[in-house]
Amino acid sequence: MEKMHERRMLEVNNSFSFGNMSRLGKIPVTIPSGVEVTFTDGVLTVKGPKGTLTLPMREDVTLTIEGAEITLAPANESKAAAALWGTYAALTRNLITGVTEGFSRILEIEGVGYRAEAQGQKLTLNVGFSHPVLMDVPEGMTVVVEKSTITVSGIDKHAVGQFAANIRKVKPPEPYKGKGIRFQGEYIIRKQGKKAV
Secondary structure (H helix, E strand, O other), X not given: OHHHHHHHHHHHHHOOOHHHHOHHHHOOEEOOOOOEXXXXXXXXXXXXXXXXXXXXXXXXXXXXXXXXXXXXEEOOOOHXXXXXXXXXXXXXXHHHHHHHOOEXXXXXXXXXXXXXXXXXXXXXXXXXXXXXXEEEOOOOEEEEEEOOEEEEXXXXXXXXXXXXXXXXXXXXXXXXXOOEEEEOOOOOOOOOOOOOO
């Protein structure tokens, strides 16, 4: 029984080895043509056709730029380094995608009389309140309104997602008729309204 326990503990410990921790981390990140990548004082800078993004790197992860590839690896044998390895590999890919293609989130407005209007860096929402809701569009981001859809675009994936979430938070979809602002493709769990006796 004791030997079985020791064998089990050995299997658990081996599961934390770097060879099994991150399949994403082991794949080098390709630098496409037209993109310039530099790594100075612990900060990764990526410049591309759509703009420039930076990412401060933790000391738990090492980064090497060789030719047209970026290679990441754990800097030590700690669990934090193993956990952050794949995270920073994904963040690095997001930077390159952002400066070359950009990111966008689409929201849909549903409700009689509900509408939105974008002018410059201002977004106005009329969603059933006694007054319109005015939102400032963050710098480097664009908002386009077409009929009942709002498209938020930018090069920073996190910033685009956060601002889209802030828009949705103004009037989340209610569960009876689904009125409100939702992400495109979002499934709303409906509740049955009260029936007249």
